[in-house]
Amino acid sequence: MYTTKIAYKLYIALCFFVLFTQEQLNAQIVIGTPNLGFSQACASESFNSYSTTFVFSPTSSLNASNQFTIEMSDADGDFSNPTLLYTSNPGSVTTSPATLNFSLPETTSGENFKIRIKSSAPAATSSNSMAFAAYYKIQDAPFTINNLVETAAYCSGGNYLLTIDNPGSGSNDSPLNYPSLTYNWYKETGPTTSIFVTEGTTLSVNEEGTYFVETNYGTCTSNSFSNRVTVTEVSSGNANAEIVSSLGNPFCPGSGYTTLTTLTGNSYQWFKNGAVIPEATNQMYETNESGTYAVQVDLGNCSATGAIELVSELFDATINVTEDNIIEEDESLSVYLITTANSPEFKWYLNDTIISDATVDNFEVTEFGSYKVIVSETSGCIASKEFTFEVNEAFDPFPDVEKIPNVVSPNGDGSNDTWIIPTKYVNGTDTNVLIMTNRGKIVLQTDNYLNNWPENELNLTNINQVFYYVITTSGNETKKGSITVVR
Structure with missing residues (x-):
């Protein structure tokens, strides 16, 4: 009886062992070596997508929570510290063969990378893939030396x-x-x-x-x-020192200054049109002007020289007026520009305020003031030229004044610079004008006064000096008085 009970217990334990073993066998899968969809991976910002295909069996052993991952070795094929490239969503991959896509990290650089596939439920790891070259080209454009x-x-x-x-x-x-x-x-x-x-x-x-x-x-x-x-x-003599313009030659000054560069040496001296450029003693020199630029380079036991005829692409433009212009009160001044600019744009200003409706190459000036016009090239070499000019009222040497002034201030400020008297006493009226010092010395006597005294420096000895005048008309009418000349 005792022996029977022992045998029964052994039988029950054996059954549990068989069932447990069978469950464990059913919970394992085998993952095949991943096949690569490429021979080398040359990734960049514009392209970074790669794929691998693998098989696994049995598919029935996958847990609903299973995730497949792709791991990448280091550049020597070592998986001691692998890089995780991809993780699938739980339960998303259930059929074999499977294809997974992945991208490379920006730090990837080497010739012997490998990948492997791992599953999480049940846990399994594939063999390593074939070795492949992989680089992420973080900079993939020409550069300069x-x-x-x-x-x-x-x-x-x-x-x-x-x-x-x-x-x-x-x-x-x-x-x-x-x-x-x-x-x-x-x-x-x-x-x-x-x-x-x-x-x-x-x-x-x-x-x-x-x-x-x-x-x-x-x-x-x-x-x-x-x-x-x-x-x-x-070995002897001078070498050729090439000069390069950073903006090319011809260059567009609208893009800023161009940098002239020559070969490397111990010291440098730059020249423009044959003259030394003070303090231009570096390997590079910035300019926005056309001209013949040259450089002397000390190479140690020998030297080098070079030159470049630098040409600006700035357009030509001219204006038909001078910097200072005069018109009468009821007159106007026609101003126009001639330019070679591509698709030119014009902006006109009066006293630094833009004239909103003036947008073409000409303008009719009717107001006195300070004018500015800016012409810009809007295609090709984007650049601008500026012209400034003044328009003032014409000076009237014989203004219609009512009284004879007793003060003049010949300081060139345009106000009271000369002694201006009523028109009935000036040139053409046969009036005699006499001006003398306070000591009786005659400094002016004329029958054709032009409102132009004093024309010359008076060499005043005091801050102010008094002169006396006598005006005698053709009808013997006489006007007398004093003139104080203020320094």
């Missing part, structure tokens, strides 16, 4: 330093703005061939040749490369 100079030189026994510009001029997208990037320097061996020289952000050249640098994206093709610089050795 040595400010776009095409030629450079070094003295025999010396060297020339090539550097990546940061930031450089114009729209240059310097890769140095992205600290994670590395660089490979090359020397051309033919029109389409080159050899690797070294890595780094600079290259010290002591061998003649044409050099350039590329951002290191391994086997991935890229647009992240520099301009070419041809470097020569100078």
Whole structure:
């Protein structure tokens, strides 16, 4: 009886063991090696989408909460610290084979990455994929070295330093703005061939040749490369110092100042039209003016010189009036401009206030004041030219005044500068005008007074000086009085 009970208990335990084992077997899956939908992954801001396909079995073993994940190794294929690329939604992947899409992190850079697939319920891990090159091209545009100079030189026994510009001029997208990037320097061996020289952000050249640098994206093709610089050795005499204009030549001054750059040296001196430009002693010189610019570069044991005929694309424009213009009270002045500007735009101002309805190349001036007109080129080289001019009332040498003034102030301010008397006593009236000092010395006597005294410096000894006048008409009418000349 005791033996029977023991046997029964063993039987029950065996049944539970079989059922448990069967459940465990049913809860396991096998995930196949992921197949890649690409041979290399060359990602960028404009493209970063990749896929992998894998099989798993049995599909019936998946828990409703299961999630598939994609993990990526480091650049050497090591999964000690994998990068998570993708996680599926719970229960969203239930059929085999399955295809999952993923993107690369911006820090991806290497030739031997691998991926693997993992499931969460039940837990399983696939074998590693084939190795593949993967790079995220965070900078994928041409950039400049040595400010776009095409030629450079070094003295025999010396060297020339090539550097990546940061930031450089114009729209240059310097890769140095992205600290994670590395660089490979090359020397051309033919029109389409080159050899690797070294890595780094600079290259010290002591061998003649044409050099350039590329951002290191391994086997991935890229647009992240520099301009070419041809470097020569100078044994004696002067080398050619090429000058490059950052805005091109001709250049558009509407874009601001253009930067003239020459090759690297120990010291520099710039010239314009043959004359030294004071304090222009750097590798670069900014200007917005046309002209012949030259530079002398000290290279150490030798020197280099160069010149550029810099031409501005600024349009031509002329105006038909001078800076100072005079019209009568009831007159007008026709002002017009002639210009070569593309799609010109005109703005006219009177006393710094815009004249809203004046928008063409001519204007009829009827008011006295300070005028300004700005003509702008609105297509091509965007730039402007400004013209200013004054329009004043014409001076009347014989204004109709009622009284004979007793004060003049010849200081050139346009008010009381000369002694102006009523028109019945001036030129053409046969009136005699006599002016004398307080000591009786005659300083003016005329029968044709032109309202123009004093014309010359009086050499006044006091702050104010008094003169006396006698006006005698043709009918022997006499007017007498004093004139105080205020200094």
